[in-house]
Amino acid sequence: MKVVILCGGKGARLHEETEFRPKPMVPVGGRPILWHILKIYSHYGYRDFILCLGYRGEIIKEYFRNYWWHACDVTLRFGRKAAVKFHDRPENEDWRITFAETGEQAQTADRVRKIKHYLGDDPEFMLTYGDGVGDVDLAALLKHHRKSGKICTITAVHPPGRFGELTLSGSSHVNTFNEKPQTGNGYINGGFMVFSRRIFGYLPETPAMLETGPLKRLAREGQLNAYRHDGFWQPMDTQQELTLLNQLWESGHAPWKIW
Numbered sequence: 001m002k003v004v005i006l007c008g009g010k011g012a013r014l015h016e017e018t019e020f021r022p023k024p025m026v027p028v029g030g031r032p033i034l035w036h037i038l039k040i041y042s043h044y045g046y047r048d049f050i051l052c053l054g055y056r057g058e059i060i061k062e063y064f065r066n067y068w069w070h071a072c073d074v075t076l077r078f079g080r081k082a083a084v085k086f087h088d089r090p091e092n093e094d095w096r097i098t099f100a101e102t103g104e105q106a107q108t109a110d111r112v113r114k115i116k117h118y119l120g121d122d123p124e125f126m127l128t129y130g131d132g133v134g135d136v137d138l139a140a141l142l143k144h145h146r147k148s149g150k151i152c153t154i155t156a157v158h159p160p161g162r163f164g165e166l167t168l169s170g171s172s173h174v175n176t177f178n179e180k181p182q183t184g185n186g187y188i189n190g191g192f193m194v195f196s197r198r199i200f201g202y203l204p205e206t207p208a209m210l211e212t213g214p215l216k217r218l219a220r221e222g223q224l225n226a227y228r229h230d231g232f233w234q235p236m237d238t239q240q241e242l243t244l245l246n247q248l249w250e251s252g253h254a255p256w257k258i259w
Helices: 012-018 033-043 057-065 067-071 108-114 138-148 197-202 214-220 239-251
Strands: 002-007 048-053 073-077 083-087 096-101 124-129 132-134 152-157 165-168 174-178 187-189 193-196 224-228 233-235
Touching: 002 033, 002 108, 012 239, 033 048, 033 132, 048 057, 048 108, 057 067, 057 096, 124 138, 138 152, 138 193, 138 224, 152 214, 193 197, 197 214, 214 224, 233 239
Parallel strands: 002 048, 002 124, 048 096, 152 224
Antiparallel strands: 073 083, 124 193, 132 233, 152 187, 152 193, 165 174
């Protein structure tokens, strides 16, 4: 199953970090937060990624094109027997990454629509944002999604109410979906989503946000499911949140480090 990661936004709230690089490349513990997200999915066996690029996407390409130069100590031998040796090269990062240029000004629904042809015949795919981490049980998430039979399953979490608020019934059925409400005490959309490819019937040809159009429609039609996650989840939306993530990593007790 492929994992789609939205990497194209400008990260305006974190301007001091994102003026010259895309938000997924902002480092946590010396590695881009995008690296941490790939490691989370890899832990559960998902290693086929589609990155939806936009703002400064070439920086993401450069990082992975020269991945071992960034990740390892290197010995470079010059002369007629020139050679490169990468030290302590990890062997468990068996990743396949498709870098999809989805447009700097594209909105989230547009980005998803533009990568449809990279999914092949897969009946479903995972999707998340390139700026949040958590100790989400992805195997349990997928099982929950398949059991529901619905088009989309969102991971519902409990942080501050500036994100997309969900109102849940007694089961996992989503009654309403509101993107970034000003007030409210309900669950929020934490990303880490699973979609049936039926979602493409809900994505308009005109520019649209996935969160304010298709997901609201899915909720109205009873096709939006929620997987409740009561463990750790943290976005990197502000400088304070970035500092928190770095402190957790440096402490040696980062809850999202499940690999």
